[in-house]
Amino acid sequence: MNGHILTCNAGSGSFKSALFCADSLELLCRLSADYHEDPSVLRITNAQGEEKNRIPLNEANSRASVEAVLDWVGKQKDIGIKAVGHRVVHGGERLTRPVRLNDEVLEEMKKLNPLAPLHQPHNITPITHICNFMPDLPQIVCFDTSFHATQSQEAKTYALPRELREKGIRRYGFHGLSYEYIASCLDLLPEKNRDRVIVAHLGSGCSACALKDGKSFATTMGLTALEGLMMRTRCGDLDPGAVLYLLREEGYAPQELEKLLYLESGLKGMAGGAGDMREILNTKEKDEKARMAFELFCFMAAREIGGLAAVLGGMQALIFTGKVGELAHKTRARICEYFTWMGLRLDESANEQNEETICANGSSVIVRAMETNEALMIARHTKRLTQGKEFPNGKERSAA
Structure with missing residues (x-):
């Protein structure tokens, strides 16, 4: 498969894309936009992260x-895009693995x-745009919910009446x-520490996952x-009452409540400002609101990680990822303080140098800070599904 694969990760506050060589999946460049910048621009960086160009955005x-x-x-x-x-954040009950786009898939999304x-409409916008202007270009859709399809019924189920559960009201995960x-x-972990691993993805959105x-x-x-977990602008765990x-x-x-819980809560709601963890870390020693926001963030993260460790039957390794997880060493340290009782x-x-392995010798739990790579996972799935090996949803969509 010659040419290039383009990956797209479109959100409400940013757009992240990358170009990979279709055969080797070697990264060629990244193209990204942060809508909080004024004016907004598309930044083009090479594989080494060096900025090579800026393109102003109309909107x-x-x-x-x-x-x-x-x-x-x-x-x-x-450069020639082959796929x-x-x-896409949500695949629901039907879309449980990466698929090649067609009309049915688009309507289901x-x-x-x-x-x-906060995510799905923005995820879909580039898809429909490409359908309109490049209808013959194959598109592959990868769902954040798909990875969690291996969970048991107990892990997926809310304690609601059957008629509601049968309508798809259950836990999906992201x-x-x-x-x-x-x-x-x-395989970067010692072999004895790979069976029961907990990953904390801490960024603008935050979650944790137990891997067995x-x-x-x-x-x-x-x-x-x-x-x-508590997040940048989202509340996290909240009593339905x-x-x-x-x-x-x-x-x-309802619309006001949606705005409150998605956009005005979390670190932003607690500390004010934009809810940026960097700002909170810089001000928490002299600003009580920032200190409380930081402490609650770490408390909620530790509580959720502890619950996952309980159902998993232990925690052999703890991996932090996402921008906060990778780079905010004070946040990692505070969360890990809650697990000293188990020998971590x-x-x-x-930890302060943001090295990959940050646990001390003799720690009962391996602790790592790792950069994630969602774009590469999308590229891998796109390559697989455009090589003719698997077309689980039939012909690609050819028109909008």
């Missing part, structure tokens, strides 16, 4: 981003918009492409990407 959204990416690619004489792979309002990549790297023999056993997010109270007593409309010990110097 700060995923449509403008994908248009700029395709326009730039079209001007490069040595595009997309990250749109039905899931209410379950991931960040699956990130966990899938980390699972593919478990490299497969998802349990995770902290559920029906939507609100459940579990609090939601009822806000509806009944405080007069919140950090190497303070290694």
Whole structure:
């Protein structure tokens, strides 16, 4: 398979894409936009992370981003896109593995918009744009929920009446492409520490996943990407009774409540500002709101990781990933303090230097900080599904 694979990861606040050689999956470059910048630009960096170009965006959204990416690619004489792979957050009950796009798949994804309002519509925008303007280009869709399909019924089920459970109201889990990549790297651990591993993906969105023999056993997010750990702007675990109270007593409309829980809570709601962990770490010693936000974030993360360790039957390794997990050494250290009772010990110097292995000699738990690579996982699936080996959903979509 000659040419290149383009990967797209479109969100509400950013757009991340990458170009890979289709045969070797060697990274050629990354193209990304941060919509919080003013003005927003598409940054093009080489495989070493060196910025090579900036392209102004007409608007700060995923449509403008994908248009700029395709326009730039079209001007490069040595780049030819053979297929595009997309990250889509929610696959629901039907879409449980990466698939080649067709009409049925696209309609099924749109039905899931209410379950991931912060992500799904933005994920779909580049897909429909390419359908309209490059209808013959194969597109592969990779779902964050797919990795968790190996979980037991107990891990997936809410204690609700059967008629609601049969409508698909259950736990799905997210960040699956990130966990899938980390699972593919478990051979970096000592062999005796690979069976029961917990991964904490800490970024703007946060979750944790228990891996048993490299497969998802349990995770902290559920029906939507609100459940579990405290996040940058999302509340994490919240008593459903609090939601009822806000509806009944405080007069919140559903749309207002959605905005509150998805965009105005978490670190942002606690500390103010943008909810950026870097800002919170810089101010927590003199700002009580920032200190409390930091402490609650770490407490909730430790509580969820501890629960996963209990159902997993132990924790042989703890892996931090996501930008906060990879780079915020004070956050890792505070979370790990909750597990000293089980013999976990950090190497303070290694942790402060953001080295890959950050546990001390003799620690009962291997602790690592690892960079995840969702784009590479998308590229791997795209290569596999465009080589004619597997077309589980029939012919590709040819028109919008």
